[in-house]
Amino acid sequence: MAAFLLSFVAITILASASANTNITEILDAYPEYKEFNDLLSQTKLADEINSRRVVTVCVLPNGGLSSYTGKYPLSVIKNILSLHVLLDYFDVPKLHKISDGSILSTTLYQTTGNANGKLGFVNITVLRGGKIGFGSGIPGSPLDCTLTKSVKQVEYNVSVIEVSQAIAPAEILAAAPPAADVNITDLLVKAGCNSFASYIVSTGVLKVYESAVNNGLTIFAPNDEAFKADNAPDLSTLSNAELVSILQYHALASYFPIGTLKETKDKITTLATNGAGKYALGVKTEGDSVSLETGVDTSRIASTVLDSTPLCIFTVDNLLLPVELFGKPPSPAPAPEPETSPSPSPAADAPAPESAAAPAPVLSPPAPPTSSPRDAPSEGPTADSQNSTSGNSAGVLEAPALMRMVLTVAVSYLRVFCCPKLSFSMFACIT
Numbered sequence: 001m002a003a004f005l006l007s008f009v010a011i012t013i014l015a016s017a018s019a020n021t022n023i024t025e026i027l028d029a030y031p032e033y034k035e036f037n038d039l040l041s042q043t044k045l046a047d048e049i050n051s052r053r054v055v056t057v058c059v060l061p062n063g064g065l066s067s068y069t070g071k072y073p074l075s076v077i078k079n080i081l082s083l084h085v086l087l088d089y090f091d092v093p094k095l096h097k098i099s100d101g102s103i104l105s106t107t108l109y110q111t112t113g114n115a116n117g118k119l120g121f122v123n124i125t126v127l128r129g130g131k132i133g134f135g136s137g138i139p140g141s142p143l144d145c146t147l148t149k150s151v152k153q154v155e156y157n158v159s160v161i162e163v164s165q166a167i168a169p170a171e172i173l174a175a176a177p178p179a180a181d182v183n184i185t186d187l188l189v190k191a192g193c194n195s196f197a198s199y200i201v202s203t204g205v206l207k208v209y210e211s212a213v214n215n216g217l218t219i220f221a222p223n224d225e226a227f228k229a230d231n232a233p234d235l236s237t238l239s240n241a242e243l244v245s246i247l248q249y250h251a252l253a254s255y256f257p258i259g260t261l262k263e264t265k266d267k268i269t270t271l272a273t274n275g276a277g278k279y280a281l282g283v284k285t286e287g288d289s290v291s292l293e294t295g296v297d298t299s300r301i302a303s304t305v306l307d308s309t310p311l312c313i314f315t316v317d318n319l320l321l322p323v324e325l326f327g328k329p330p331s332p333a334p335a336p337e338p339e340t341s342p343s344p345s346p347a348a349d350a351p352a353p354e355s356a357a358a359p360a361p362v363l364s365p366p367a368p369p370t371s372s373p374r375d376a377p378s379e380g381p382t383a384d385s386q387n388s389t390s391g392n393s394a395g396v397l398e399a400p401a402l403m404r405m406v407l408t409v410a411v412s413y414l415r416v417f418c419c420p421k422l423s424f425s426m427f428a429c430i431t
Helices: 002-019 023-028 031-042 045-050 074-082 092-096 108-112 184-190 194-202 205-215 224-228 240-249 258-263 382-393 399-418 424-430
Strands: 055-059 102-106 121-126 132-136 145-154 158-163 217-222 280-286 289-293 298-308 311-316
Touching (some): 023 031, 023 158, 045 108, 092 121, 092 145, 184 205, 184 298, 184 311, 194 240, 205 217, 217 298, 258 280, 258 289, 258 298
Parallel strands (some): 055 158
Antiparallel strands (some): 102 121, 121 132, 280 289, 289 298, 298 311
């Protein structure tokens, strides 16, 4: 039991340490990696790294990427850096113990969906003399990048190691088109967002998007099913200004890849924002799922259409409805309190009506009818007795009547069990 508790505590501490790991802060302690660290921030890869529990970052010293940074756009640099982020934990001892001397490790580039074949993998091989070589996962690629030294480890979660040169296969170096040349509407149509593409063209919002691309742009495009949903508003009833605001509400004037969204805690402004706190979006993360919250509804990010710095396009499940136009949904009515019967009042609070006496026991003969003469036979008809009882139960009995009833029962009992010869004349005298 003690061993189990110790293991649990250790796992909890490690998980907590991982959750608080910040690659930018780690590398800030090493000035020789400043250029690499700056590029992680510019491309937003730092956010993606920080959102993962297990990762190995292969860093390059200052100048190690200089032959690429001045020649290729930032989107290509991001792809190169993504190949240097392994989705597994490798410290130096583990690298030297690789089974069979070679392994293919998944990288962040593989998660983008843009990697063909083995392009998103890195080959790690133990070379002669014990050196550790790295290269592209594409078969036949050279292993001309080698391990230089260990930099920093958060055991079993984050490892930072230095390598000798960049891993940059020709397939990644094929320059991507500048973001300004990307055809946004074509990408939206191919992604199943025909209605959204039509609206941004007809309203002129597409031109707003295109003018913002070079400085960073993120688009959340509702798919066609979102416009057909039962809770989707009828956009034809809106003014042109309102429609433009909704379409601009679906875009951010900055580059926000999925990793950055996962790390976002505060509300983010949109292209529709025209004042502090207006037309903002909240971000909610659950595992790998990211949702956008408007205050009116919530929409899940379904897929990535394009992630090419500085442009990012996602599809979302629902239309994003700003509070400024649609108001907050009404709060659910509180559940009614359960009805409870009033507690009976104490007898002393209100006088209760006097009830008629319960019917006499089976062994007790009925009382004689009041209309019977004094010399009537001792056995009276039972029918008369029943009628008399039912009459008394219909109303409140006066005290003398109650007394007579009690005496009647008592005398009846004496006649049957104690003194059978007790006459009604005696009863009359008692009453």
